[in-house]
Amino acid sequence: MKFTKKTKLSSEIPTASMPDIIFMLLIFFMVTTVLREYSGLPIELPKAKRIEKLKSKRHTAQIWVSKEGLISIEDKLFAVQDVKHIMYERRSADPQITISLKADESARMEIISGVHNELREADALKLNYSTKTEVN
Amino acid sequence: MAMKKRRFKGGEIPTASMADIAFLLLIFFLVTTTIDTDKGLGIILPPKGDTIEIKKKNILNCLINSSGNVLLGGEPVKIQDINRVVKEKLRVNNKLIISVKTHGKSRYRDYVKVIDQLKMANATRISIAESEL
Numbered sequence: 001m002k003f004t005k006k007t008k009l010s011s012e013i014p015t016a017s018m019p020d021i022i023f024m025l026l027i028f029f030m031v032t033t034v035l036r037e038y039s040g041l042p043i044e045l046p047k048a049k050r051i052e053k054l055k056s057k058r059h060t061a062q063i064w065v066s067k068e069g070l071i072s073i074e075d076k077l078f079a080v081q082d083v084k085h086i087m088y089e090r091r092s093a094d095p096q097i098t099i100s101l102k103a104d105e106s107a108r109m110e111i112i113s114g115v116h117n118e119l120r121e122a123d124a125l126k127l128n129y130s131t132k133t134e135v136n
Numbered sequence: 137m138a139m140k141k142r143r144f145k146g147g148e149i150p151t152a153s154m155a156d157i158a159f160l161l162l163i164f165f166l167v168t169t170t171i172d173t174d175k176g177l178g179i180i181l182p183p184k185g186d187t188i189e190i191k192k193k194n195i196l197n198c199l200i201n202s203s204g205n206v207l208l209g210g211e212p213v214k215i216q217d218i219n220r221v222v223k224e225k226l227r228v229n230n231k232l233i234i235s236v237k238t239h240g241k242s243r244y245r246d247y248v249k250v251i252d253q254l255k256m257a258n259a260t261r262i263s264i265a266e267s268e269l
Contacts, residue, residue, distance in 0.1 A: 015155065022158035029165050046248040050255035054174040062174075065244075100174050103244050109200075110240035112247065113266055120184045129248055130176040 040064040041072050046105035047134040054098060054128055061090045061124075065103035069111045080114040087122035102130040177251055179262070196225060196234045200250060202241035215246070218253035226259060237265040 041064040054060055063083070064072040071078050073086055091097050099119060103112060119127060198218075199207040206213055213221055226232055234254055238247055254262055 016151075019151065019154035019158050022155055022162055026158060026162045026165065029162065033165070046245045048177055048248055048252040050177065050252050051175045052178050054176070057174070060174065098178075100176065105243065105245035105248070107244040108240065109238040109242045109244060109247055112244055113238070113240070116181060116264060117266070120181050123183065125181040125183060126178070127181055128174070128176045128178045129251065130174055131248060131252075133175070 039075060040102060041066040041070060041104075043067070043102060043104040044106070045102065045130055045132045048129075048131040049134050051131055051133060052128075054100060059094055059096055060098045060100045060128075061087065062100045062102055062130075063115060065101065065107050065111060065115065067104035067106040069108065071111070071115070080111065080118060083115060083118035084122045087119060087124045091122055091124045096126075097124060098126040098128055099124050100128045100130050177248065177255065179251065179264075182263070190233060194229065194231045194233055196222070196232050198234055198236045198250065198254075200236070200238045200242045200246050202239045204243060204246040206246075206250060215249050215253060218250060219256040222254060222257035222259055226257065231261075232259075233261040233263055234259050235263045235265050 040062065043064060043066055062073070064070075066072075071080060071083060073083070078086065087099065101112075101115065116127075119125065196209050197207075198209075201207070204215075206215055206218065208218060208221055209225070222234065236247070236250060236254075251262070
């Protein structure tokens with residue numbers, strides 16, 4: 001019996017489909033990232049040291065409070081007593097929602113207190129005071 | 137003058153660099169989406185209508201006035217000293233609840249500083265009293 005020695009073994013990885021694979025990855029990342037961004041109000045965030053990161057943007061609702069006392073949610077201005085209704089809706093849509101409060105460092109506490117009360121009434125209790133990192 | 141007629145010899149787009157271009161785009165999106173994460177001081181608000189009677193000795197009142205001065209348990213303290221004072225008091229009484237009360241006209245900046253200091257002192261029981269005018 002005669003064995004023919006195979007000499008012509010192609011040893012190349014096919015790269016023709018490489019762009020397709022990478023485009024697929026690209027599209028995956030583009031789809032999974034949250035694009036909903038709100039511009040909010042012009043604010044200067046306070047600084048703190050003991051900060052924690054918010055887990056995911058999907059489960060956060062943001063409230064902007066400017067130093068003049070304006071309250072903005074999803075780029076619409078609201079009065080303090082309306083916060084409760086909006087947050088109640090958001091919370092029933094997503095029970096594990098965290099509220100990210102982006103308030104100006106010069107905002108008065110009376111308005112922050114008002115927001116606290118509204119959130120308590122809406123039963124949205126997980127709150128995060130958005131801050132900048134303080135550098136020593 | 138003799139004009140040479142150019143013959144079209146089958147055009148092809150070079151696809152060798154396609155993978156590199158796609159990689160570049162991929163990396164661009166990866167970088168631009170992960171950097172911007174929100175961070176801040178987390179706190180859990182008490183549920184509505186949830187009032188518990190607490191013994192007076194287990195409460196440490198922390199008052200912030202409109203000019204940013206802090207009164208901790210009846211004594212004026214500097215904001216950066218709260219951390220140390222509270223730590224000491226917690227060592228004596230670990231059931232201590234710190235009640236933060238602010239004046240309606242005090243600044244959010246001072247309030248965040250105080251909460252930050254309390255977090256540094258590992259105080260877990262923080263109560264936020266309604267601000268008064």
